[in-house]
Amino acid sequence: MNTSLDCLVCFLRQALDAARMISSDVMVQEQIMREVMAWTARMDLGAPPPVVGQRIHRRLRELTGVKDPYQAVKDQGNRMALALLPDLEASVAKARDPLDMALRLALAGNVIDMGVNSSVSPADLSAAVGQAMTASIQGPLEEFRKTAAEAHTILYLADNAGEIVFDRLLIAQLGPERMTVAVRGGPVINDATLADAEAAGLDQMVRVIDNGSDAPGTLLHDCSETFRRHFESADLIVAKGQGNFETLSREAHTLFFLFKVKCPVIASHVGFPVGTHVLTTPRTESRPTATQEKGGA
Amino acid sequence: MNTSLDCLVCFLRQALDAARMISSDVMVQEQIMREVMAWTARMDLGAPPPVVGQRIHRRLRELTGVKDPYQAVKDQGNRMALALLPDLEASVAKARDPLDMALRLALAGNVIDMGVNSSVSPADLSAAVGQAMTASIQGPLEEFRKTAAEAHTILYLADNAGEIVFDRLLIAQLGPERMTVAVRGGPVINDATLADAEAAGLDQMVRVIDNGSDAPGTLLHDCSETFRRHFESADLIVAKGQGNFETLSREAHTLFFLFKVKCPVIASHVGFPVGTHVLTTPRTESRPTATQEKGGA
Secondary structure (H helix, E strand, C coil), X not given: CCCCHHHHHHHHHHXXXXXHHHCCCHHHXXXXXXXXXXXXXXXXXXXXXXXXXXXXXXXXXXXXXXCCCCHHHHHHHHHHHHHHHHXXXXXXXXXXXXXXXXXXXXXXXXXXXXXXXXXXXXHHHHHHHHHHHHCCEECCHHHHHHHHHHCCCEEEECCECCHXXXXXXXXXXXXXXXXXXXXXXXXXXXXXCXXXXXXXXXXXXXXEEECCCCCCCCCHHHCXXXXXXXXXXXXXXXXXXXXXXXXXXXXXXXXXXXXXXXXXXXXXXXXXXXXXXXXXXXXXXXXXXXXXXXXXX | CCCCHHHHHHHHHHHHHHHHHHCCCHHHHHHHHHHHHHHHHHCCCCCCCHHHHHHHHHHHHHHHCCCCCCHHHHHHHHXXXXXXXXXXXXXXXXXXXXXXXXXXXXXXXCCCCCCCCCCCCXXXXXXXXXXXXXXXXXXXXXXXXXXXXXXXXXXXXXXXXXXXXXXXHHHHHHCHHHEEEEECCCCCCCECCHHHHHHCCHHHCCEEEECCCCCXXXXXXXXXXXXXXXXXXXXXXXXXXXXXXXXXXXXXXXXXXXXXXXXXXXXXXXXXXXCCEEEECCCCCCCCCHHHHCCCC
């Protein structure tokens, strides 16, 4: 998707939040703000928002000299989620529809997003689980179920640390034996990397690769060739989180996005309010049919 | 006061809100956003926030070719407030402490601020009046009362259209005969100009001048010489609204600011939460006394 004018305001807020989280040096905070404003003043609004996110966080790592500023936050997210895992597994085990329950819980885990929430407590996480139990998922659930049942190979694009523990439930339901999970190729915000996949025990149950990119989304041109081969050949791609939606929403693939709507711009794109749990597919340009072209009903 | 890093985010949000209010042309909206980002990337954070506000709104008027884009909004604000005036005057007339009541109502009127609220309805305004009746004013009320009683000349710096109708009550209490009211020298947001002062009937009760500047605050170097003479010679200056506080908070004058706290940055400056009704004085550097210098108690 394109970057909207509202996203520009949000980039600055995110840059300031991130700078304050990573460094107490006001000169670093001021410098990153000035640089972000200068970039965004000239940015191509045809590019998806994670292009700026990638650049902000690269520059923050450079300015502070810290390779993975969110490491502690990610460790905490993984630990918090792992503590809940036995209960979550029990919920799936006793569910009448285990796939539906696993989808709900994978969506609950999407609350652990430092790009949007500056901190997530165990209470926030439990509240998100509670909400996921009652809030229905908006989207083509039956189509997803059918596609998943028929797929020989599934590529699962993970999103955040902590959230990937919740993803274990959905991965188990979809079948780890035919699946590859892809994490980010380098640290960016609290997005999951290979180290996080190990901390979450994901590497013990499924093949995990990294995508070769440090964008908080999936910018295909920035990803490794290995990743792109997986992407091209998968029968089904499951993509978690807004960042993956923002970067892949126009890809003509058998792709299902799974995320919690977190901002008004995405809300207007998907047609559901902020907070909605959404399962959705790419918006590829659909050619008008002959009837439509002639103005017929 | 200085511009904080949080203000930078707010400038962009305000620019986008204003652009959308003034023009439905997305090219105009995009252009103003790009320009504001380029300015703010290089701005002197030692300057007060209204410097950017002035520049944004000048450019918006230039891009749209509309001399006073908020004219309709200001007319509506004045009409809305004039409809309430008889009731407000009755409240002051029957109050045990008419000056306190007039101060409360002048503060209630400060809700009509298009820089912060994109629209204010008659219901919002009535709610603000109700709130002002119960919420106490934070600040040196007795010092203000005494200073006002002793002043031979008072300069009243008005803020917004509509709000200036509420100011009539306080002006009447303070004594119009020794007072000059100053409005902005040109249109900016919904700040009151001479035309608004006339619409509000202010010119019929007190001497009204304009300050010669189109900043949403009082940038003394940008004001006319006539205004500056009034400013220098007044025994007491009453300054309404955050914009006047932001631009004059370091002036060593007998100056009382009267405003509703509308953002976290100002809240931390004055030490009261957003929403508080504040009466406050300039923060001039106070020299440590000999006792303090020696570390005495």
